[in-house]
Amino acid sequence: MPAEPAxxxxxxxxxxxxxxxxxxxxxxxxxxxPVTLYDGRRAWLITRYEDMRAVTTDARFxxxxxxxxxxxITPARRVVDKHERAxxxxxxxxxxxxxxMFTREFGTKRIFALRPRIEAIAHRLIDALMxxxxxADLVATIAVPFPSLVMCDLIGSPYEDHPFIIACAAGRHGLxxxxxxxxxxxxxxxxxxxxxxxxKEAEPGDDLVSRIIEEHVKPGNLSREDFAEIGAMxxxxxxxxxxxxxxxxTLILLDHPDQAAAVRDNPDLVPGAVEELLRFVSPVQxxxxxxxxxxxxxxxxxxxxxxxxxxxxxxxxxxxxxFPDPDRFDVHRDASRHVAFGFGIHQCxxxxxxxxxxxxxxxxLLRRMPGLRVAAADGEIRFKDxxxxxxxxxxxxxxx
Amino acid sequence: xxxxxxxxxxxxxxxxxxxxxxxxxxxxxxxxxxVILLDPTxxxxxxxxxxxxxxLCPAEAxxxxxxx
Numbered sequence: 001m002p003a004e005p006a007x008x009x010x011x012x013x014x015x016x017x018x019x020x021x022x023x024x025x026x027x028x029x030x031x032x033x034p035v036t037l038y039d040g041r042r043a044w045l046i047t048r049y050e051d052m053r054a055v056t057t058d059a060r061f062x063x064x065x066x067x068x069x070x071x072x073i074t075p076a077r078r079v080v081d082k083h084e085r086a087x088x089x090x091x092x093x094x095x096x097x098x099x100x101m102f103t104r105e106f107g108t109k110r111i112f113a114l115r116p117r118i119e120a121i122a123h124r125l126i127d128a129l130m131x132x133x134x135x136a137d138l139v140a141t142i143a144v145p146f147p148s149l150v151m152c153d154l155i156g157s158p159y160e161d162h163p164f165i166i167a168c169a170a171g172r173h174g175l176x177x178x179x180x181x182x183x184x185x186x187x188x189x190x191x192x193x194x195x196x197x198x199x200k201e202a203e204p205g206d207d208l209v210s211r212i213i214e215e216h217v218k219p220g221n222l223s224r225e226d227f228a229e230i231g232a233m234x235x236x237x238x239x240x241x242x243x244x245x246x247x248x249x250t251l252i253l254l255d256h257p258d259q260a261a262a263v264r265d266n267p268d269l270v271p272g273a274v275e276e277l278l279r280f281v282s283p284v285q286x287x288x289x290x291x292x293x294x295x296x297x298x299x300x301x302x303x304x305x306x307x308x309x310x311x312x313x314x315x316x317x318x319x320x321x322x323f324p325d326p327d328r329f330d331v332h333r334d335a336s337r338h339v340a341f342g343f344g345i346h347q348c349x350x351x352x353x354x355x356x357x358x359x360x361x362x363x364x365l366l367r368r369m370p371g372l373r374v375a376a377a378d379g380e381i382r383f384k385d386x387x388x389x390x391x392x393x394x395x396x397x398x399x400x
Numbered sequence: 401x402x403x404x405x406x407x408x409x410x411x412x413x414x415x416x417x418x419x420x421x422x423x424x425x426x427x428x429x430x431x432x433x434x435v436i437l438l439d440p441t442x443x444x445x446x447x448x449x450x451x452x453x454x455x456l457c458p459a460e461a462x463x464x465x466x467x468x
Contacts, residue, residue: 103433195453347458352417
């Protein structure tokens with residue numbers, strides 16, 4: 001790394017709905033930027049779209065969490081990375097070997113078939129919200145329970161367990177917790193999933209856990225322990241990410257009433273609007289991460305063997321070379337090249353499901369509650385500055 | 401007439417599904433999520449969708465061959 005001073009990372013937002021201004025500055029002046037992490041280690045930030053894709057598709061950049069030089073955003077994250085056993089933290093060929101056991105569950109065939117059930121869940125939650133006194137919190141009534149109910153339906157986990165799963169996910173995805181807390185939550189979720197596997201072995205159902213047991217655990221391709229680690233990853237990802245897109249996505253739509261009306265009245269606009277929301281929010285703030293296995297030139301710098309890289313998707317998604325006037329939210333633009341789900345072999349396993357959930361619930365909120373509006377005093381909305389996955393903790397709304 | 405050929409490498413496919421979303425007349429997924437090439441020589445009206453799907457594939461499993 002260069003000897004020059006490197007600013008502390010992560011940076012702070014100056015506007016809750018835009019990434020830190022340092023990303024745009026770096027992109028214009030120093031697109032591969034050296035930064036200093038919490039432990040004094042240096043790492044590189046990638047701020048250009050094309051560089052992000054170059055890093056994430058190049059096998060000379062490793063995604064092995066177990067690599068001692070793998071960059072971590074907090075001390076807690078370093079500890080949980082060390083214990084990660086799911087394919088999210090593996091290079092090929094191991095990554096594809098395990099991931100392919102799960103692509104059936106998250107492929108278009110199976111996920112598209114879930115649509116009627118997902119719509120029914122959304123309707124039920126909106127009924128319950130509309131029966132509440134105003135204002136009501138859209139996060140507690142829709143954004144949290146909706147993806148949880150969908151996940152429980154898919155996975156086969158009892159819905160009453162969802163507060164525990166969400167607490168475990170938050171323990172992993174926070175920025176402020178201690179390493180001991182994060183480690184305890186990670187172990188608790190894996191242990192929970194192992195118990196779920198044993199229960200489904202005894203009493204199989206029409207769910208992901210039962211199917212994976214039949215297809216991969218029984219034939220001996222996948223140990224119960226490995227399945228439990230992958231299952232914990234799926235639970236965390238499925239319960240905590242879409243939630244954030246629903247909360248902050250609704251806020252952004254309500255901030256742009258003309259665009260919200262267009263989405264409400266024109267179903268053809270919905271898929272593109274969801275892509276634009278994903279681009280604009282980029283909730284998974286500090287990923288993807290890699291470590292260089294050899295010296296690799298990226299732009300004007302050479303990233304040396306053993307150096308860590310944050311190929312930041314929120315920075316790539318605001319690159320004006322790919323998304324003109326990138327800080328403008330515009331449901332009419334083609335945002336399909338966004339990398340909010342990452343890029344390369346680790347791109348989100350659940351992205352088809354996440355898109356479908358958002359395509360169902362966001363327009364349904366707008367259609368069934370045409371008077372929907374934010375009902376928060378100044379400063380009442382708490383943004384997730386304390387979390388690795390960005391969103392809102394609460395969103396008070398009214399509708400009549 | 402301009403010819404465009406689509407190639408897929410099933411060994412690289414990670415089942416992300418981007419191609420099916422972008423160009424459902426050219427690509428599908430098997431039950432196990434791995435890519436199926438429905439139309440290796442799509443008509444001109446689908447060429448842009450084919451290029452887009454290749455661009456969006458995170459595993460670089462789609463290649464496009466075009467006459468210069």
